[in-house]
Amino acid sequence: MPLPSLLFILLLTWFGGLSGCNREASYPSRPVTLICPWAAGGGTDRLARHMAVQLEGELGVPINVVNATGGGGVAGHMRGALARADGYTMTLATAELNILHWRELTSITYRDFEPLMQINRDDAALFVRSDAPWHSAAELAQAIRDNPRKMRASGTAFGGIWHLSVAGWLDVQQIEPEHLIWVSINGSNQSLQEMIAGRLELVCCSLPEARSLLDGGMIRALAVMSEERVDGFPDVPTLREQGLDWSMGTWRGLMLPRGVPADRVQKLREAMRRVTADAAFSKFMQEAGFVAVVADGEQFGTMLEDNDQRLGGVLKGPSFSAVSRQRIGVMFFPTLIGIGLLLTIAAVWWRGELRGSAGQRRLAGSDLLKAGAALGFIMLYVLAWEWMGFVLSTAMALAAGLILMRVRGHTALIIAVAASAITYQAFAVFLRVPLPWGWLGW
Amino acid sequence: MIEHLAQAAQQVFLNGQVWLVIVAAALFGTFVGAIPGLTATMAVALFVPMAYWLDPVAAMAGMVTMVACAIFAGDIPAVLLRIPGTPASAAFTNEAYQLGRTHGARRLLSLMLACSVIGSFMGAAALIAIGHQLAYVAAWFSVAEYFWLYLLGLCCAVLVARDRPGVAVLALLTGVALSTVGLSAVHGQARFTLGRPELAQGVGFIPAMIGLFGLSEVLNNLIGGKRNDHGAAAVDEKSSDNSGLLRLSNLLHRKRDAVRSGMIGAGVGMLPGAGADMGAWVAMASSGRGKRTAAQSNEQRDTNMICDAAVAKSASLAGAWIPALVFGIPGDSVTAIVIGVLMMKNITPGPSIFAEQAPLVYGIYLLFAAASLVLIPVGLAAIWCGGWVVRVPQRVLMPLIAVFCVVGSYAINGSYFDVAVMLALGALGFVYERFSIPLAPVVLGIILGGPLEERFIQTLSGADGSLLGFVDRPGSALLAVIFVSIWTLPLLRKLRSSQAVRG
Structure with missing residues (x-):
């Protein structure tokens, strides 16, 4: 036998052995993909990677995190819902799942998923600069009422979870949501920086996201939109204490596509139960700045339904649809660029800059x-x-x-x-x- | 301070675990950085679960070293295959590839390695010397200032383009136009998606980069547009360079340029949302301005630009740590992960970190120095390994590069749509090259187009529709004046010289 063919066979068997050709009947027998709809480096990504390591220990197969980013969460959630329902693809879903379909950006809803386990809930909180004159949510609400279209707020992009939290709060306070200008800034960090730079009066985001600025005394938390005060932030009052019936926040949970065989769901759920019961989990959550709220399949499902209804109420309510007529439309910037592109092409052509470089022959049809x-x-x-x-x-x-x-x-x-x-x-x-x-x- | 420094030195240099982590991270970072499609951010994200079991200094050591090595390693495929390994290398990919072909790839890469090490040291020096004060400048920046900053960043691509600014603008606007496809981040509405949900995720700059540079080169080769069949770059190192263009000692004559590029890199890196890629562009645009002599050949100027960009992109890494440590606001995506890991270790970044965690902060400073030192042997080894690629004949290399392009664009998100983007932009790159339209500005346009639009709309809506919002703060007014003068001064100069000729 000639040497190359021998080498070929050797290589084939070697890599065959390495990659684990043998397929057992037991589940799981090959790597599981965990879809994270948000970019590497963010909070959700960190959580996904931690869960992946912990689940790997429980299940004994590699769990690979894939950041399916883009479209404000559309891409990742869609991929997770449409994946083959064989238990080898999981999704770390976030509150955007219940927002995107109301905004008609996707047809995917929570009903396309099999809820595996909720692992976190972060409640919305209201922040102002520490030199701002307002000391309670009520004072802030009065200021917004008295100065229509003077005060600016942010915390996330237009229609994101923190925007809806604020819109719902204004609704309960019977203030026209239009009175507050929402500047669409992606990410709480950038919003907080914008507030420090003096371009915003109010930021809404979760308490852990603002912790370093809060501890540094640069901003002040007025209220948190939770049922009870949040662990680790005993000084921040809830809206409920201030007599308002409104709570809202984001959540994260693991989900499977609908239709995964029941025994596989059960196996994963048990593994998750062991992971979340572990002391390492609560330690990680606390240190990473997440509030750990664990809820099993059924409970998680009920929460999803309730959350979806409430978000739909805000998004489809009459007051919010008035705000969504934004002053500068979605095609404004592309139109400017398009005009610029046409002008440039005309100018370049006129000046004769469009020439092939020296030494390049003309392209033939072949x-x-x-x-x-x-x-x-x-x-x-x-x-x-x-x-x-x-x-x-x-x-x-x-x-x-x-x-x-x-x-x-x-x-x-x-x-x-x-x-x-x-x-x-x-x-x-x-x-x-x-x-x-x-x-x-x- | 001395006592903290001593304590930090002890934690960093006398700890076996830290050294082990540094060496492993350097190898891993170099490997990931050299693979197109996997970025420095990805390397660090993959490292996070491991960081959980390490003590804070070792975890920081891993991240600092990994990024420093990955950013340099991004240059290796750029020079050898014309595919930038990380977005920061895209700015000079074409120039570096051409220089590598004519003057020896290893020699060029060694020069770039030296520049990276210098930049890395300068970034660390900036972090140590003025980090704390500089952070307060960054805190002044609001969306209007960022709008001008991104606009200036885009202009860099035109300034680099010497005698043919028109086609550079064309390439740039192509990139910006591509960036508007998909979900508008600021409106939360889809556009140009033709009703297809896949298009909502938009055109990613990593598959775009791989397609524009990598695949278009494969297509070019296929139709026989290239000169020789032997190797991706010049083979014989000794005979290929007798002009002394790439001699390391040339760096000694360019001390002031290196300092300037280092400061540019650290300054740009410090601004949240502007990372190593922007640093490289700005340094390139400011390279050789003002003292343009006729004696300088094009190659000489290309070399200078590449050196300046390499210094700046390495220096910007340390710059990004400044706002991260002082405010807990990340300067780039890597420091966003760093903040997460610090919080995981129960250390909250913020103004108090300098008082409460002084040894750790000094430890991070020292780690930047250590990482620059480790980069030298690891980088040399990587160049040596990469040199073998040069010896592979073109007809074997091309199908391999094509596969590499596909896997690289798939790897970042695990999405077939990204592969389609890579193929489409490969075709676009092929066409653009026929008209000698530069490709790097397209990448810059895709990277900065989204943020530019966001800041534009945010400034407008924050001012309730008034255009005054762009100039009503001292910072934004200053940047606007700089922007206007960049465009009008050369015109005025031209006007004056033509008058002088006439008179």
Whole structure:
């Protein structure tokens, strides 16, 4: 037997062994994906990565966190809900799940998920600068009533959870939500900074998010929108204490797509129960600045339904729909850019700047055909991922590509097999990027 | 202070665990940084669960080293394959790739490594010397100032473009236009999505970057647009460079430029929302301004620009820690994770951290110095390994790069839509290259387009629709004046010189 073929077989068996070809009947037998709808580095991401490590210890298979970001949570929640219901994809859902569908950004609702376990609830709180003249939520409300369209608030983007919390509070106080200007700033950190810089009067976000500025004496918390005072912040009164019936906040919980077999749900739920009962969990939650609120499937489901109704009430209420007619529309900026683009193209063309660089030959029709064929080939290769798995499709596509580039047959084969196996090891095993599984179990 | 410093030195340098973490983090950071599609942020996020079991100094050591190495390692694929490993390398990818081909990739990378180490030290020095005071400048910034800042950032791409500003503007606006696809962050409404939910997530700059630079190069090669078949860059190190262009000792003559770039990097890095990528752009735009001599060749100027950018992007890393430590407001996405880890260790960043956790703060300063030192051997080893890529023949390399582009764009979000974005922008890059339209401004446009629009709408709505909101604060007025003068001064100068000729 020639040496290259021997090498080929050796490599194949070696990586086969490494990747765990053998599929057992027991669940879970391969890595589980945990979808985080928010970017790496944020609070939700940190929580997801902690839960992944803890669950890994319980389940004995790798749990890979994937940050499916974009669209203000739309992308991640949609991917989680539409994933194959085999128990190998979980989602760390957040309160946005109950907002996005009311705003008609997605058709996904909490009903598309099987609630696994709620793990956190952070209540909305109202902050002002420490040199501001208001010392209670009532004084602040009066100021907003007396100065229509003078006071500015933020904490999140337009229509985000903190915006709805404030809108609901104003509703209860019978103040027109229009009286308060909501500046759409993504992220509580940036909003707080904007308030310190003097461009906002009010910020609404969770207490832990504002802790360092609160401890530094730069801002003051007026009220928190919870049922009871929050652990770790005994000095912040609730709205209820001030005689107002309004509570709102964000939540986080693990969910599965609807339709996962009951025994698998049960197995995951038990693992989660052990994780959340552990002392390490409560320690992590406290230190990471989350309020741990654990609720099992059924309880979680009831909470979701109630939360969804309340958010729908605010979003579809008459007062909020008046605010959502924003002064500067969504197409304003793209229109400006579009005009700029057209003017630039005209100017560049007129000045004759659009020339091919020296030394480049003109494109022939066959060149374009070649480039198009290459793009099509790559597209086919990517489509094959889901069907026959990453390793097999990569090896085949690479071998074909190399042979087309006139590399000798068995050299191409060796390179293809080695490269696809090494790529798989580097990404899927070492860096924990979940690459698609296929026929061979890779 | 001396006693705290001694205590910190003891915690950092006499602790076996810390050194172990530093070395492991350096290797890991270099590896992740060199892979297009995985950013420095990703490396740190992957490290967080491990940080849970480490003591605070070791955890900080891991993050500081990892980022310092990842940001340099991003240059390696940029020079060898023309695919920037991290967004910070996108600014000079094309120039660096061309220089690597003509003057030796290893030599160029060694020069860039030296620049990174210098930048890293300067960032640490800025953090130590003026960090505390500078943080209060950053606290002054509101959305209007950021609007001008991002606009100035975008202008850098045009300033870099020398004699053909028109096509640079065209590329830039293409990027900004692409950034408006998807859910508008500020309105929370979808646009240009054609009713497809996948489009709501918008055009990510990482798949865009990989497509524009990596895939378009593959297509270019395929149609035989490239000169030789041998290697991604010049092979023989000795014969390829006899001009002395990339000699390390040249850095000695550019001390003032290095200091300026370092200060730019640290200053830009300090501003929340402007990270290493912006630092590199601003340093490039300010490189060689004012003393443009005819004697300087284009290559010489490219080299200078690349060096300045490399210094600035490394210096900006330490800059980002300034607001994070002083206010608990992250300067970039990496320091956002750092704040999380600190809170996990029961340490709340904020003005009080300097009093309560002085040894830890000094420890972080020392760690930046240690990370710069570790970067030297690890970076050299990475360059040496990367050098092997150069020896692989083009016809073998191209299919591998294509696979690499696909996996890299898939890896960041695990999304097929990102792969589609990569393919589409690969085609766009291929077309743009035919018209000699630069590609780096497209990436900058995609990165800054979203934040620019956000700040624009926020400033307008904060002022209740009045345009005065853009200039009614001293800071924003100053930045507006700088913006206007950048555009009018060269025009005035041109006008005056043409009058002089006529008169």
